[in-house]
Amino acid sequence: MTTPPSGLRERKKQATREALREAALRLAVERGPDQVRVEDIAAAAGVSPRTYNNYFASREQAIVSAVTADREARIAAAVAARPAGVRLADAVTEAVVAQYTNTGERAHKALLLITTQTALRDAFLDTTAGIEPPLTAVIAERLGDAGARTARVLAASVAAAVRIALEGWLRPPGNAEATEDFAAGGLVVPSGSLPDQLRTALAPLAPAFDAAEQRTQP
Template identity: 50%
Template sequence: MAFVLGLRERKKLATREALALAALRLAVERGLDDVLVEDIAAAAGVSPRTFNNYFASKYEAVCSVAVDRVRRIADNLRARPSTEALWPAVIHAVLDEFRDAETPDPAWTAGVRLITGAPALQGEYRKAQAVIEAALAQAIAERTGRDLGTDMFPQIMAGAVAAALQVAIDRWVDADPPVPVLPVIREALRQLSLLPGAFPMNVPTQHTLEVPGATLHYEIRGDGPLLLLIPGANGDTDVFDALAERLADRYTVVAYDRRGFARSPLAGPPQDRLATDGADAAALLTHLADRPAHVLGSSSGAIVALELLSKHPELVQTLVAHEPPLATLLPDSDTWLEFFDSIYRTSRTDGMMPAMGAFAEGIGLRMEAPQTADLTPESAEALLARIHQNIHFWMEHELRQYIRYTPDLTALRQSVNKLVLGIGHDSKDTFPARPNTVLAEELGPEVVEFPGDHIGYVNAADGFAAQLDELLARRAARTAP
């Protein structure tokens, strides 16, 4: 259970942070020798006596910025669920303290360089590093039930994490051009995977990205070429867990909640959904990769993937569109459009669950119940609430709209060498697979069968992952210099 600070403690913490930031800013602006305690206190709006209640010197105040951040990391670790394994808990505790889009402004970069490089600060900096490692070791010891006095493991692990953080921060502030901090921190932690069994790369880390009109929730696993997974009607990363776990030893797998779904909230009413969905996928690729990436979209996510390829082909190395339900491409499109409209009417008259049952039966979809057996009651309740919210959003804003999308065939022809049309072996005769047959006739690429059905990445994950890996590796080798 997380410890919650009272009002007095929060005020004291805010005062300490204000003093530390004022000390760092003034030291950068004026030079460390030209800053007095009185100057720092005045800048923070307190008296010199109050300053002395928090810090023994201006040097300690300047260096405390790093100490306070790691103390928050230690608190984050203590607050992680007790059922979570140690390394995943440490990973999340560290990454929760860094903002995804945080790039260094010149003042902050200068401040970090001052802390790590100024001769007058070296003694205080070494003391700060000792405090940092002690704070981490104490939190690790508490979490693992080990005795700091007799067991070396908490201090050894804390030293490794602290060293990874120090190297990452040094690389981040010196990066030219500037880069977001979070990928650098994550890569530094990943380097600890060289310690046998230490860092499970199939553990997802959770992040957010601000885009116009929304905040995208996304998760990263693994190491290697970037593979972006775009979910279908449920709009949720969880559907790709099994697939991502099987590919994390070969790819940096990124899955995200599409805008408007539960964990990717909108800043206003939904507008021009498909265009913004495509733009969001492009924003993620631009944010996370410096070269073209692999992309897999399934169902509605495959429609988004086609929009991405037609508008931003330069971001894509290989795009797999798995069973996009494009009713307008079919000769019996009117029948299917009426069917989807009738499902929406059923949801309004009879409720969501009867509508979903009729929908699944009508398109030949096998429904998978959410897996909650390994979750706490609270986590299971939160998951089911999220699924319910996602179904409502999809029914209202996507069910009738996305099937009416007509892809830009002219644009797709120009990038057809990057396009793979996928169908499920067990669903190849159902409605969702049929549009890819039409696209193959129009554009030329062959249709590739994947194990399983419309959601083969869930119910045939081993075979689906193996087929996808073989396909991507073959196409990457074909385009390698």
Template identity: 60%
Template structure:
């Protein structure tokens, strides 16, 4: 009984610590984005962000390695968990391919608002950081695929999610491709349309993983 009580207490403390970390990360992102609006992203210093969030610069560096990471984190706002939840939560008659493509494309619709995306497109460093954040969806997406389709092995799910991440990067690079004029980009059409086009070649593999009898996919 004593061991059980100790285990519960440890779990409670761990949970509170994780909540505090998430709150600190969110506060840093919010401060970074607010300062970027006020001053322009190129005029924001890490020290300023830390001070605005009420933490030390050392604490800031435990969460982000640059000001761009903090700004982009506030814009994407837990995109990876929203993608995973959307995949798991789709209706029973929706195939895995459709569920994944809709979930990914749907999370980029007006992400962070048009003004936030315009700020990102105007900064090469923010654009690069924004594209790099795609990797964060891969592990949660792999877990969501396994949860939705319990018979899909972990390696297959990871390969599929990595393919999705690569396709999203290709689409975003196409959408935010630089022009011959320094500091300017050509935003090419709808980002959701580009994402769907880039993800379409992966749909047969996703559907095959979900449709096999052994997968017992919970569709």
């Protein structure tokens, strides 16, 4: 499973993908993100522009993917690695927190770049949707076949919560964008650390996890 079927073809594909990722990020950092055309990225990776588009559906995706990389696979593994004894809600929360906390130095620098542009910011937030399928799989494993639907909903909810946490985190606190239509009582906590944001956002979902879990193991 970890080694799909075969070898040389797949290696080349991954190599190309990574070359594109790295080229996109490097160029975006060197010049501004606006000054990087698809043509440049493709050239830097040694492929045609058309091929570039076989790997990434948008310019933003390429840049962002250098940071997100294989986060999806690692999240699934992280959840599965937790012992079966702990609450499912805790297992998921900690797995998610771990994945978004252990960002390397390079990732942190890249995030600064991402914050500067709305399009990049959105692309980055969209990657949270990618954790949904693996999360669904691992949650479903815990809930049994009867809870497949529930697993899907919970996984999607987690992804949504993570997105909210990230949004709140990388929002420039001084940004006067307001909270759109209804600014509550102004009691919005500006932005704590990312782990805090994640835990806070995931906390409301814990009861749903508990209920689902108890239905299978009374």
